[in-house]
Amino acid sequence: MKIYFLAATVLLSMTSCEKNKLPKAVDQRAYAVESIGKITTVKNLPADTIIGTNAMGQPIGAGRFSFFSLETGQWIPNADSNSTRWDLAFAGTVVRVNNATSGPGAGGAFVFNGTFESLQSVSADSVFRLDNHPVTYAIPRGSGRAWYTYDGPTNLLSPIPGRTLVIRTATGKFAKVEMLNYYRGGNTPSATAPDSVKLKDQRFLHFRYTFQANGSGQF
Amino acid sequence: MAQSDTLLSLEEVVVTATRQERRLGNITIPVSLIQQKQIQQAGALRLRDILQEQAGIQLTSSFGTGIQMQGLNPEHTLILIDGQPLIGRSSGVLDISRIAVAGIKRIEIIKGPFSSLYGSEAMAGVINLITENPTTPSIISSIRYGVADPDQGWGVPFTNNSFQQTEANAEFSYLLGKLKVKHVNNLLFADGVSFRPYSKDRIPRPLHRISHQTSVQQYLGNKTELRILARFNQDRFQQEFSVRNNGILIDSYGRELNNELNVQPTLFFRLSDKIRFYTRGYITSYVGDQKLHFVQKPDSSYLDRFEQRFYRIEEQVDIKRNNHTITTGIGIQLEQANSTRYDALANRKQNTVSYFFAQWETKVGEKWITILGARYDHHSLFADAITPKWSLRFQAKPTLSFTASVGQGFKAPDFRQLYLNFTNTAAGGYSVFGTQDAIRLINELNRVGQIAELKPDFAKLTSLQPEHATGINVAMQYSPAPSISTQLSLFRNDVQSLIDVRQVATRVNGSQLFSYLNVKRAFTQGLETSFQWQLHKNWSINTGYQLLLTGDKEELARIKQGKEYVRDFNGSSRVMNSNDYIGLPNRSKHQGQLKIKYENVKAGYAFLRLLYRSRWTVANSNGNGVHDVQDEYANGFVQLHIAGGLPINNSISIQAGIDNLLNYQDVFYLPNLAGRTVFVTLRAKLDSKQLKK
Numbered sequence: 001m002k003i004y005f006l007a008a009t010v011l012l013s014m015t016s017c018e019k020n021k022l023p024k025a026v027d028q029r030a031y032a033v034e035s036i037g038k039i040t041t042v043k044n045l046p047a048d049t050i051i052g053t054n055a056m057g058q059p060i061g062a063g064r065f066s067f068f069s070l071e072t073g074q075w076i077p078n079a080d081s082n083s084t085r086w087d088l089a090f091a092g093t094v095v096r097v098n099n100a101t102s103g104p105g106a107g108g109a110f111v112f113n114g115t116f117e118s119l120q121s122v123s124a125d126s127v128f129r130l131d132n133h134p135v136t137y138a139i140p141r142g143s144g145r146a147w148y149t150y151d152g153p154t155n156l157l158s159p160i161p162g163r164t165l166v167i168r169t170a171t172g173k174f175a176k177v178e179m180l181n182y183y184r185g186g187n188t189p190s191a192t193a194p195d196s197v198k199l200k201d202q203r204f205l206h207f208r209y210t211f212q213a214n215g216s217g218q219f
Numbered sequence: 220m221a222q223s224d225t226l227l228s229l230e231e232v233v234v235t236a237t238r239q240e241r242r243l244g245n246i247t248i249p250v251s252l253i254q255q256k257q258i259q260q261a262g263a264l265r266l267r268d269i270l271q272e273q274a275g276i277q278l279t280s281s282f283g284t285g286i287q288m289q290g291l292n293p294e295h296t297l298i299l300i301d302g303q304p305l306i307g308r309s310s311g312v313l314d315i316s317r318i319a320v321a322g323i324k325r326i327e328i329i330k331g332p333f334s335s336l337y338g339s340e341a342m343a344g345v346i347n348l349i350t351e352n353p354t355t356p357s358i359i360s361s362i363r364y365g366v367a368d369p370d371q372g373w374g375v376p377f378t379n380n381s382f383q384q385t386e387a388n389a390e391f392s393y394l395l396g397k398l399k400v401k402h403v404n405n406l407l408f409a410d411g412v413s414f415r416p417y418s419k420d421r422i423p424r425p426l427h428r429i430s431h432q433t434s435v436q437q438y439l440g441n442k443t444e445l446r447i448l449a450r451f452n453q454d455r456f457q458q459e460f461s462v463r464n465n466g467i468l469i470d471s472y473g474r475e476l477n478n479e480l481n482v483q484p485t486l487f488f489r490l491s492d493k494i495r496f497y498t499r500g501y502i503t504s505y506v507g508d509q510k511l512h513f514v515q516k517p518d519s520s521y522l523d524r525f526e527q528r529f530y531r532i533e534e535q536v537d538i539k540r541n542n543h544t545i546t547t548g549i550g551i552q553l554e555q556a557n558s559t560r561y562d563a564l565a566n567r568k569q570n571t572v573s574y575f576f577a578q579w580e581t582k583v584g585e586k587w588i589t590i591l592g593a594r595y596d597h598h599s600l601f602a603d604a605i606t607p608k609w610s611l612r613f614q615a616k617p618t619l620s621f622t623a624s625v626g627q628g629f630k631a632p633d634f635r636q637l638y639l640n641f642t643n644t645a646a647g648g649y650s651v652f653g654t655q656d657a658i659r660l661i662n663e664l665n666r667v668g669q670i671a672e673l674k675p676d677f678a679k680l681t682s683l684q685p686e687h688a689t690g691i692n693v694a695m696q697y698s699p700a701p702s703i704s705t706q707l708s709l710f711r712n713d714v715q716s717l718i719d720v721r722q723v724a725t726r727v728n729g730s731q732l733f734s735y736l737n738v739k740r741a742f743t744q745g746l747e748t749s750f751q752w753q754l755h756k757n758w759s760i761n762t763g764y765q766l767l768l769t770g771d772k773e774e775l776a777r778i779k780q781g782k783e784y785v786r787d788f789n790g791s792s793r794v795m796n797s798n799d800y801i802g803l804p805n806r807s808k809h810q811g812q813l814k815i816k817y818e819n820v821k822a823g824y825a826f827l828r829l830l831y832r833s834r835w836t837v838a839n840s841n842g843n844g845v846h847d848v849q850d851e852y853a854n855g856f857v858q859l860h861i862a863g864g865l866p867i868n869n870s871i872s873i874q875a876g877i878d879n880l881l882n883y884q885d886v887f888y889l890p891n892l893a894g895r896t897v898f899v900t901l902r903a904k905l906d907s908k909q910l911k912k
Contacts, residue, residue, distance in 0.1 A: 142729060149839075161786050191887070
């Protein structure tokens with residue numbers, strides 16, 4: 001088992017939080033990557049966390065993607081965004097793959113309906129979709145479309161159980177990803193929690209994945 | 220067979236089950252009865268107050284206070300006033316807080332599908348409000364003051380910080396020659412509690428409700444009787460609330476004004492002891508008008524107007540011969556609506572319905588009664604409906620009887636489902652189109668390149684058809700002693716072609732387009748039981764309980780196929796098991812009540828009511844769209860109400876009580892439940908003798 005704790009890389013977004021008078025509690029150090037056997041679990045990956053609200057009261061972030069390498073299990077600095085060092089990039093509900101308008105890699109993705117465990121292999125005739133960043137994405141945005149639902153009345157976002165993202169990485173290898181939670185600590189706030197909690201705790205992604213290093217589609 | 224708070228004589232007469240007067244001892248289905256005395260002793264003002272205390276009725280809190288009977292939605296319960304339907308529903312909900320109980324003599328409740336007599340909406344059951352007939356000359360007047368402070372626990376009378384409620388009621392009965400006349404006037408001024416979804420803020424929101432009811436009765440010769448009932452109801456609210464959509468919070472303020480009028484003349488003609496004719500007319504209108512201003516968008520406002528009219532004429536004939544009674548009826552009705560929610564306020568929508576019903580009741584020996592009935596409804600806008608019903612009563616012993624019934628109910632698509640044309644511009648621009656226009660509107664958008672994707676459900680869009688339900692009910696009533704009565708009933712309803720909102724297309728800007736389809740199938744089943752015991756000449760106990768199980772059949776099929784998922788304790792997905800499944804949302808599995816009453820004609824009465832409702836699902840918090848054990852629940856709760864009254868002299872009495880004594884509150888999921896309310900009522904009655912003095 002290996003555990004990484006990362007801290008300093010995200011101080012930038014912390015300062016922007018303070019500027020917008022959100023509570024200081026945005027604790028980026030909770031970010032963790034943990035591997036057990038073939039499965040790596042990522043916790044509390046900030047994905048363009050909220051820095052304030054717009055005039056309409058809608059939450060807004062700074063527009064910064066968090067780039068992540070499934071191959072190395074590392075959070076990649078934004079300076080490397082134009083490289084094949086990353087496989088997925090996250091900002092709010094947007095997930096980018098490294099290809100086409102999103103990056104220089106050979107990436108791609110599609111959504112598999114079924115559990116993470118039940119996806120044993122990527123069939124040869126699978127069609128991987130590409131991003132048309134910033135308009136449409138291989139993993140579509142929108143409630144109920146790919147990996148999450150958003151409920152207007154409760155203002156909460158939930159990853160849909162039984163949806164597995166099949167990813168072709170920047171170097172053309174395969175991985176499967178399951179999104180687990182959208183909130184800090186991995187706990188979705190109660191429907192009756194105050195708006196302030198729902199705002200400041202959102203966009204902390206939790207997901208698990210299996211990366212196949214040998215280039216085959218067998219997990 | 221009936222249940223009520225007090226032991227009822229089998230000689231008690233009810234009308235709803237057969238559309239004619241029948242003794243309870245001859246009824247083939249369970250009937251619940253609420254008498255005027257019980258309404259008054261509970262201190263109830265609105266229909267909501269008294270129905271919340273009935274076993275097997277759960278209240279819902281969106282679009283006003285609605286009722287769920289046998290686990291079906293508010294749109295599936297027909298609410299009648301003297302046998303004629305009340306209109307003015309919002310999203311299928313008839314707000315039962317709108318209906319004053321002043322002037323109501325009796326409430327009859329029958330559960331299970333009953334379209335065979337009453338047509339559309341009688342899928343889950345029928346609630347019939349029977350108004351008072353004019354009596355001998357009298358004046359009855361009462362005034363009530365109540366006060367609550369949900370945050371402090373106890374309200375301080377006549378202060379601005381507390382929620383105050385004043386009700387004044389005046390009833391006059393008099394004779395105009397041979398014409399008997401009765402007026403009931405009711406005023407309610409209250410600091411309604413504002414609703415702010417998912418917020419704990421509350422502010423007093425003044426609401427005024429005015430009700431007037433006039434009934435006129437005249438015998439024309441000894442065979443004919445004319446009765447005219449007119450009711451007018453006006454609600455005026457000051458509104459201040461916040462709504463949120465897609466994270467956008469909008470604070471609005473404004474006013475809402477609702478006017479309802481109904482007039483029903485009935486002519487009753489007794490040709491002989493064996494043949495009777497009823498000619499009934501009914502005219503009713505409902506106009507709801509709302510104007511809102513937005514704090515965040517001062518230059519825009521929201522206007523909502525909904526006008527509905529309903530006209531009906533009907534002829535019913537009852538023929539009695541030996542052990543047979545045949546009831547037949549024929550009628551025609553016209554329903555009209557205009558609304559800003561449709562394409563244009565000026566464009567009137569209308570539907571005509573002509574119908575015929577027949578019922579054959581037979582007494583076989585001393586122990587058996589069977590009723591066979593059916594109704595045919597012909598609709599101008601959608602498919603016709605045929606709804607049969609068969610029911611049976613077996614009096615095994617004087618103390619033991621059984622009833623069984625199987626029947627069908629239907630609900631016609633309403634104007635909203637046919638004509639709604641609504642776009643929410645504030646929240647990303649999603650739209651909902653009624654089915655009459657959806658195909659045309661979406662094809663038009665598609666032609667001009669506005670549609671990104673047509674969903675599979677778009678191909679299934681056709682004209683909407685009525686929803687159908689089949690219900691089975693088996694019940695037993697046992698009275699081991701004259702002072703004890705128990706009832707047990709089992710029910711099951713299977714609902715087909717339920718109308719559901721589905722996404723049919725996506726616009727190029729990503730916003731979603733919805734319409735209505737007859738797609739859902741569901742069931743509700745359960746058990747209802749009650750027990751009444753007059754344990755002493757002054758003391759009585761009444762309890763009731765309902766067990767309710769529900770399910771969406773499509774969801775159950777997908778769970779069986781392993782196509783639904785939940786998360787395990789690590790947060791990882793796994794295939795859902797059938798025991799993770801909860802069923803339809805917003806329904807409590809257990810519900811019950813206990814009522815204890817002391818009553819002494821000279822010394823007055825004391826009445827304690829304990830109500831219980833178990834937890835119910837409110838939000839799908841794990842994102843699978845199916846309600847399961849991992850979802851968010853509203854807490855189960857216990858509510859306690861107490862009231863008591865004292866006669867001061869022959870004409871004056873005083874009543875006091877505390878509603879919601881335990882001050883149970885849930886501002887999120889029970890926004891219509893007021894905090895602990897202390898009230899005092901002073902009532903005076905002058906009858907003809909006193910009036911002569």
